[in-house]
Amino acid sequence: MNAIGVDVGGTKIAAGVVTPEGRILREVRYPSSGPPEVLLENIVRAIREVGRGVDGVAAVCLAVPGLLVSAEDRVAFSPNLRTIENIPLRKALEPEIGLPLTIENDANAAAWGEFRFGAGSEVDHLLCVTLGTGVGGGVISHGVLLRGAQGAGGELGHVTVHATGPRCACGNRGCLEAMCSGTAIARYARVVAAKRPESALGRLAVRRRIIGEDVTELARRGDRAALSVLEEAGTWLGIGLAGFVNVFNPEVVAVGGAVSVAGELLLAPARREIALRARPPSRDLVRVKVATLGPESGVLGAAALARDPESGEYVFGGG
């Protein structure tokens, strides 16, 4: 049986019909903007449209951004999509779509996607970090998605790595997110650009506001100022990952999200910190690599988390 995975983000809703082998048969996108009623309407529309005329869809899973309270199927806090907060999503949506619906956190769904179909498909212990505007996380341990007591678990981005560090979007200081997200990279870049006006990064900063993508672009062309920015972000990423390696003893750490296009420029300093800070045997086992599913990890992972309402098992099987 197939399943529909829906990935609700800050700007768009992506819904896909997925086969148990992880092939997306069809996909549609809707905007996620507008008031709550419109958001819910567009989610229903996306599911109906993508499922129309496709046989054998057993269930749907909706991956939502923010902190989930699973027992109530609602998002307690979602900084990038405030309109989704505190709606009992299953109750509101299930009758409209006529299919069994499960709600999951988006970063956890993306991790599950990598576990079933991507960078972690051959292991039982996977850690996924998604570097974008923020830093998302998901952990699979012993083949089981770590949801925590309320479904709010896996928030790897909000672990303090620098107690007196810069303010994070969550209100805390020095979270991993505040130290290696796209936002943090842009912040480092502006500081470095001001110090090194002769660099390519410095010259660009005079013309316009630097964003994360600029840094990767210039670093690839060999600009040393831009390279030092990725080095800084990668170092902090590695400081965070080293702790997770000690805690989870994972086989693979997959780094995804828009920032991960920087690839080795970011991962090499991260690996160096892991080598320095993590302990054997965990340190020697773990492989740190770029996630392989790209932006489809959310839709794929959500589909693989859709459940058969009778057995309670995933439609695609697995823990």
Place this chain on the structure above:
Amino acid sequence: MNAIGVDVGGTKIAAGVVTPEGRILREVRYPSSGPPEVLLENIVRAIREVGRGVDGVAAVCLAVPGLLVSAEDRVAFSPNLRTIENIPLRKALEPEIGLPLTIENDANAAAWGEFRFGAGSEVDHLLCVTLGTGVGGGVISHGVLLRGAQGAGGELGHVTVHATGPRCACGNRGCLEAMCSGTAIARYARVVAAKRPESALGRLAVRRRIIGEDVTELARRGDRAALSVLEEAGTWLGIGLAGFVNVFNPEVVAVGGAVSVAGELLLAPARREIALRARPPSRDLVRVKVATLGPESGVLGAAALARDPESGEYVFGGG
């Protein structure tokens, strides 16, 4: 059926016959000093002696300090008991004791003890931190002990909370262990004593070298210098715990080990940091409390991790 739990520490071997309800029927202690042969001999002796004449012992579990490689039943690294390193323990011991033997990490066993019989006996998501000379950790998530790929998981003490902080026994800098263990507390105390010679702590420091226990003792009597030391350690403990709360979304965090006798003097500042740094709903759910089993958690938890060799299940049941 009963099981024997053996807790091997830096100075002693404690072996107990435990009932499925968590009652210790009999317990013996042997020293863990001496060369590897003597250590192994004393482990065998302890198990034979404690099990003598007791009916219905189904299996044994040995809880060992240090970083385990489960597949090889050996400890890769054990700073407090070097003599146990790299011995294939099951192969060496099982024939001698004539009972099925499992090997587990000591902090994971202590956490499992609290989960089955102590501070976490009513929850499915428990985090255990043991504050002694070092900082041990154990995590139960969805009712399952988090062992990681090699059995080396759960090392909560070796997560970096202060990237440029003091050197940890593991070689890294600013691990949670380096910031809130008994060793860290003694280090803070010596600094504070030097700055405040008029305090009770300062006066004691002139007479002899301060140890962790002195600090709790003096803090209880109201010495403000000693109180500020526990405040510092509790704050760092809370910085670490806040991250774990976001990652694991646990119902209970149990703080055990010799340092935990400081109780609220340590836990109050830790809770304050969690309130500041962790996110809802996890922040609002979690209860931080002192572990309830005391030094017996290792023996109790080990017994509850002993396995029936035929079914592979725990003799006492559970995940």
